[in-house]
Amino acid sequence: MTDLWRRHPATARPLHPGAWWLWAGGLALAAMRTTNVVVLGLIIAVVAVVVSARRSDAPWARSFRFFVWMAVAVITFRLLQQILIGQRLPGTELFSIPSVTLPSWAAGVSIGGRVTVESMVDAFQRGLQLAVVLICFGAVNSLCSPYRMLQALPAALYEAGVVVTVALTFAPEAVIELGRLREARRLRGRPVRGVAALRGLALPVLEGGLERAVALAASMDSRGYGRRQPATAGTRRVGVVATVIGLLVVSVGLYGLADAGAPGAFGLPLVGLGAMGLAVGLFVGGRRAVRTRYRPDPWQGPEWIVSASGLVALAATMVTGRLSGGAAALNPATSPLAWPGVPVLAVAGILVALVPALAAPAPVSTTQPAPTFSLTAPGLEVGA
Numbered sequence: 001m002t003d004l005w006r007r008h009p010a011t012a013r014p015l016h017p018g019a020w021w022l023w024a025g026g027l028a029l030a031a032m033r034t035t036n037v038v039v040l041g042l043i044i045a046v047v048a049v050v051v052s053a054r055r056s057d058a059p060w061a062r063s064f065r066f067f068v069w070m071a072v073a074v075i076t077f078r079l080l081q082q083i084l085i086g087q088r089l090p091g092t093e094l095f096s097i098p099s100v101t102l103p104s105w106a107a108g109v110s111i112g113g114r115v116t117v118e119s120m121v122d123a124f125q126r127g128l129q130l131a132v133v134l135i136c137f138g139a140v141n142s143l144c145s146p147y148r149m150l151q152a153l154p155a156a157l158y159e160a161g162v163v164v165t166v167a168l169t170f171a172p173e174a175v176i177e178l179g180r181l182r183e184a185r186r187l188r189g190r191p192v193r194g195v196a197a198l199r200g201l202a203l204p205v206l207e208g209g210l211e212r213a214v215a216l217a218a219s220m221d222s223r224g225y226g227r228r229q230p231a232t233a234g235t236r237r238v239g240v241v242a243t244v245i246g247l248l249v250v251s252v253g254l255y256g257l258a259d260a261g262a263p264g265a266f267g268l269p270l271v272g273l274g275a276m277g278l279a280v281g282l283f284v285g286g287r288r289a290v291r292t293r294y295r296p297d298p299w300q301g302p303e304w305i306v307s308a309s310g311l312v313a314l315a316a317t318m319v320t321g322r323l324s325g326g327a328a329a330l331n332p333a334t335s336p337l338a339w340p341g342v343p344v345l346a347v348a349g350i351l352v353a354l355v356p357a358l359a360a361p362a363p364v365s366t367t368q369p370a371p372t373f374s375l376t377a378p379g380l381e382v383g384a
Contacts, residue, residue, distance in 0.1 A: 017144035019303040024140035026310030030317040031132040034330040035125040036340045040132045046353045047139045056363035063175040067138020071131030078127030091118035122334040177208035242280045249274030309355040316349020
């Protein structure tokens with residue numbers, strides 16, 4: 001009888017959202033340490049491959065395209081900004097636009113003038129850097145449900161979790177609302193592309209996405225999300241102070257990791273020190289929370305592999321910047337203009353971030369039929 005029920009195929013499970021955030025965060029920090037278009041383009045390719053391989057068919061998983069278009073808009077805006085009010089770098093002139101003479105107190109600001117190849121390449125590199133960061137966080141929004149990430153938050157961050165939920169779910173919910181409105185307009189014979197469609201879609205999409213995100217936060221509050229047990233003033237003070245100080249120190253440490261020119265003491269040491277203070281604050285604050293977890297997300301081998309692959313990409317980029325000639329390879333000069341080099345170590349580390357395409361569990365389909373169970377006796381099957 002112990003072997004009466006046996007599951008037929010092994011069902012897929014979603015990866016822990018924290019693993020996806022560590023993976024994407026490592027790639028984003030690696031992108032912030034370089035302006036090399038080869039390295040940045042490789043990060044985009046790695047992210048696109050992983051998303052295409054491990055994205056589910058849930059509605060919020062379609063938000064990746066939205067972030068890609070946002071990244072394109074960022075690059076375009078950066079180029080236009082350089083043309084209109086950017087710094088006038090010497091070099092090969094592309095064209096010239098009428099300039100405006102500014103008063104002496106506006107020194108360093110220019111409106112119009114010569115536009116050179118060097119200045120446009122520099123603007124493209126800076127815009128691409130920010131675009132890659134947006135694409136990395138767009139990938140994590142497509143790969144894991146924001147609701148599951150909220151469930152994985154420590155108990156001491158429940159109140160902040162409501163705010164974070166509204167922020168993180170706005171983009172996916174806006175994408176869902178956009179699909180619904182476009183389908184409704186298509187059925188009514190109205191345009192769904194171009195300027196005419198934009199006028200009829202922009203405001204309803206923003207309003208609908210925000211309403212759905214706020215409705216989620218309201219439903220969480222109505223279900224008792226974040227309710228706490230009474231505690232002494234000293235306990236509350238210790239939890240709040242340790243959490244705030246830990247977050248501040250971690251933020252300074254992350255800045256040190258993102259900025260290649262920051263001293264080494266502002267990187268990993270501060271992140272580790274802040275993480276310890278944050279852990280103390282979360283532990284003290286979490287003891288006051290009362291919550292029953294139903295089927296918590298496990299943290300197993302695939303989670304460790306996915307997290308490590310993103311951190312390896314960051315570590316390889318950091319080590320490359322410390323090597324002789326590595327800083328110049330990661331941030332090539334644009335005056336004089338030259339072809340960017342290929343930092344081998346950084347490229348190898350970023351390629352390691354492809355591992356989740358194979359190591360992460362297969363995405364769970366939201367349209368697949370219910371799994372079947374069978375009895376040990378042949379020919380008998382019962383639906384779950």
